[in-house]
Amino acid sequence: MGSLLSQMYPPEMKRVKMAHMSSGNGVGLELFQFIDPPTRRPNTTSFEYSRAGLFHICVTDPEPENLVRRIVETGGKQISPVLTVFPGEIYQAVYTLDPFGNLVEIMATSYERQMSNRDPNVTSQISDPTITSRPSKSQQLSTSSVLQKIIAKN
Template sequence: MKEQKTYPRTFSHIGITVPDISAAVEFYQEVMGWYVIMPPSEVKKEKETAIGKMCIDVFGEDWNSFEIAHLATSDGIGIELFSFPETPSTKPVFNPFNPGLFHFCVQDPNIEALIAKIVAYGGRQRMPIREYYPNDKPYKMCYVEDPFGVVFEIYTHSYELTYSSGAYTG
């Protein structure tokens, strides 16, 4: 019996926990240009609504309330921001060697301007801007972090263009 091929799923959204949801919404709206599709709202632990039940399923019983906001990128990817009363204001320890998600990536052809804006709004440039194909193609990348310590990467060109050209084969 022939197995049916798996089709590539689309990316829907990513959830990010931040210590200050209002500051995070401002950063991602002003710096990244993402649309606010639901401003910060409070969710309380309760079992009467679908969202209350879902949050208990996800977070367990050891919480009372949190704030949530929803943003969207220009290509429809959702950014779900969470802020819990017990969320520490300290930045997370960056450790890409541990299992799990350690960054996401955005694309902007003007990488220098975006990095400058990230830094101006309290973020950080983690490395120099690097070129995948120096003196050949203008594909650049850089790791940065937001003011809350969330690490992400910036590409100047699409994922497909960057890697279909053999970025690691020189």
């Protein structure tokens, strides 16, 4: 990887740690920690949801409170309380900032389990219903038409 990285990064980059993960369906995730030169820590007092680029990543942990505690102990921050996503159910979610300022959502169960077989008229309790409600068929078609126009231009 050394010669490949030297072709991808500027010569100032001397040392990096990498972790490569792959899911059962072939989706890969690469994590990088730049050692030399050292990584500059971003502002971690709040999260910038409106900035371009990666907004957040979501991980699953059956005990989100324990992972939140570990994130805070290593210099991160808890952004939201641990929330019950749907009334009367065990599904929970919480937002944190990791020590590097990345927004990390933690869900207590897998996304598929938490979100599948939902009544389309029932929204979660964690947000304003005007935000979480599903778009009507006409809104969906309208959005689809807009996307088709954007794709056609590019």
